[in-house]
Amino acid sequence: MNDMNNVTEKQNVLQRRRFLQGAAVTLITTTVMPVSASAAATQIIAEDHWAQKGAVKLYLYRKRLADGANADAGPKPVLFLVHGSSFSGRGGFDLQVPGLPNYSFMDEFARYGFDVWTMDHENYGRSSKTESNSDIRSGVDDLKAALPVVEQVTGQKKVMFYGQSSGSIRLGVFAMEEPERVDRMVLDAFTYTGEGAPEIMKRRANIAKLTASNFRPTSQASFDAIFSRDDPSTVDPAIPKALGDYELKLVNRTPNGTYVDMAIHMPMVDPKKLQCSVCMTRAEHDGNATDAELLDFFSQLPNKDKQFCEIKGVAHVAVLGINRHRIWHAMHAFYTMPPQRTATNG
Secondary structure (H helix, E strand, O other): OHHHHHHHHHHHOOEEOOOOOOOOOOOEEEEEEEOOHHHOOOEEEEEEEEEEEOOEEEEEEEEEEOOHHHHOOOOOOEEEEEOOOOOOHHHHHOOOEOOEOOOOHHHHHHHOOOEEEEEEOOOOOOOOOOOOOOOHHHHHHHHHHHHHHHHHHHOOOOEEEEEEOHHHHHHHHHHHHOHHHEEEEEEEOOOOOOOOOHHHHHHHHOHHHHHHOOEEEOOHHHHHHHHHOOOHHHOOOHHHHHHHHHHOOOOOEEEOHHHHHHHHOOOOOOHHHOOOEEEEEEEOOOOOOOHHHHHHHHHHOOOOOEEEEEEOOOOOOHHHOOOHHHHHHHHHHHHOOOOOOOOOOO
8 A cells, every 4th residue: 555655646746748749749648546435446547638739839638547457458548629609628528526426437447447538618617718719610720730639548449428508519519520530429408400499599589799709708607507497406406506616716717619519500410421429418407409409319310229218307417417427328228239249140
């Protein structure tokens, strides 16, 4: 145990420089932490990475198990998480809630054996702050800058993906343009056309204000509104407070670009152009889309290795809901689908 403590202490202060062609990891900070107090022997490694998109620095965050048994099993499957319009990747996917365990999406899938990555898009979290409205196109370019870093570090060019809300639209466009990088992907809280969806109709009605500025102010009330919009009973009240506490230390404004795109530029993803296996997860309570538009999208997906999963007891941000374990279960089953057999490989 003393040896493990010494290794952990050294890794807590480890800083090393790496340089990549076209996308630079300028600094990696590695920490090792227990997964839980009751499982101190199982450790998770957390790393900070950086990518470059022109003059814009993009923050990447990685978590994976560090226990010896898992490390000996070979390379871990890479899972990349794409955040939505209102908060950062690390904030939403690695949320630490005082007094409430197991809200970190990244920790959960690291425990499953995945090498889990996320990023903060331009103007979010720890990434560069510019005057861009950080629309869907900008987010796709962020992913194109980030994935060479993931490939360089992990040795894997083709990885699994998860996209949430406008992040699922970013991911859909990215998958159309760089299909060689996408293995299986989950589109969660996706919007296809937005026709008849209450939240999208509200944004259309407010389009003059949304296009008048590239940003809207961010406050604790902003985070409260995200979780009270569809069905507040699906979320613990501590969640918006914990998310606000994290995000507001980094930003005081939110880009309007994805809101504008979702209001007046849909559809942006052509389902017929998606080559990979797709799982669409749909919350019971979600005003960003209708069942009709999502089922229409699903019916056009050409790869028959596809799933449509509607989950009771969750709202728009299902992965931070009380019943988050239900959507995690559906995603884990999809990502670990056994390969198809034939008569010859039986």
